[in-house]
């Protein structure tokens with residue numbers, strides 16, 4: 001079985017190493033040897049340890065259409081030329097393994113349609129939560145169940161940064177540089193810290209979980225660049241921790257089993273330190289899947305890094321190679337449910353709000369009135385400090401996000417509120433069954 005590799009960076013170089021070091025085992029598992037036919041790179045002059053220079057080419061297009069190639073692995077990343085190369089590969093009868101969440105979340109439909117049309121496999125386990133087997137469980141193991149919710153930490157870089165801010169009191173930039181030097185961060189850290197990477201993963205997860213088309217553009221996205229030391233301290237005061245969460249939920253309707261639609265969102269939120277996700281440290285990822293019959297399942301492990309991601313790529317490669325040997329393609333995406341993705345304003349969440357206020361009679365009443373005006377119920381309120389230092393910390397019950405935003409706007413307009421110092425959503429009320 002001849003394999004073409006596109007890209008030889010953090011992930012690609014590890015794929016080459018594993019293919020070489022595990023050649024005998026892989027051959028035994030597939031039933032035939034897996035042989036590298038070529039490696040497309042951008043800079044052929046670079047010396048790459050363990051890479052046979054004779055395999056290196058800058059002609060990616062030529063490589064994917066070669067007759068002696070059976071399977072193409074795409075680990076270039078980005079939209080183009082990755083999309084064109086994968087489409088060309090499938091058009092010429094090859095199956096594809098990719099780690100490219102950005103492309104799958106932006107234009108997966110085009111790739112899935114091509115896979116269907118040309119009878120090719122398109123596997124992408126590495127694209128979400130790196131090494132953690134998550135997509136195959138959703139796509140195959142849980143395909144007979146009814147998934148209600150997927151909740152998790154799917155970006156290692158931001159988890160590393162938030163963990164360092166929480167545990168070591170590190171500054172944002174210092175922690176980001178460390179995450180980059182460890183190979184967790186994307187080349188452009190914006191994708192990580194602004195939540196684009198997690199949003200792409202959330203779209204892929206929601207699509208698989210709910211059999212419904214979801215793209216990155218459908219995902220409500222907030223990154224962690226605005227998370228301040230005050231937010232982290234506020235969370236500590238509540239015995240919570242701040243995590244960047246990806247949440248995909250089926251929103252129930254009164255009568256329909258399928259629900260009214262789905263909510264797919266990524267934002268930093270407080271979760272209680274007792275919640276299992278709170279103990280996910282450093283660059284690790286963890287994802288809860290809640291399904292009707294299976295109950296709660298938790299997936300945990302390395303979500304980023306060259307070797308862990310290459311492990312997922314190799315797992316897909318063996319699966320695809322077995323399908324090629326057996327002459328039977330694997331499962332194709334189905335998005336028959338076509339549930340609408342609901343606007344963020346309709347999503348029900350809880351808020352933590354920290355206010356700098358004037359310390360005088362009637363302030364609490366004015367603040368409480370703002371919540372009442374938008375029908376948001378308060379769960380807890382406490383005053384911290386006195387006089388010039390007076391602060392109010394309010395935690396709400398669950399309410400539509402639009403109502404909670406309106407409350408915050410209203411609070412900003414009150415004379416007695418000097419500053420809305422911190423606003424953050426609170427998750428994790430429903431602990432796993």
Ligand SMILES: NC(=O)C1=CN([C@@H]2O[C@H](COP(=O)(O)OP(=O)(O)OC[C@H]3O[C@@H](n4cnc5c(N)ncnc54)[C@H](O)[C@@H]3O)[C@@H](O)[C@H]2O)C=CC1
Nearest residue numbers: 007008009010011040041042075076077099100304305309
């Ligand atoms: N690094 C990680 O921890 C993870 C990465 N991924 C995904 O894996 C993919 C690869 O990521 P990395 O290896 O980290 O990126 P990288 O930037 O280290 O490697 C990409 C390589 O592709 C090369 N390249 C770019 N355009 C090319 C072209 N037209 N032809 C040939 N080579 C080209 C670049 O020169 C670079 O060496 C991305 O889609 C990324 O999102 C997924 C999970 C984890």
Ligand SMILES: N[C@@H](CC=O)C(=O)O
Nearest residue numbers: 155156157184186304
């Ligand atoms: N940059 C990502 C790794 C790839 O998925 C992360 O930090 O999790």
Ligand code: NA
Nearest residue numbers: 125128130132
């Ligand atoms: Na995975």
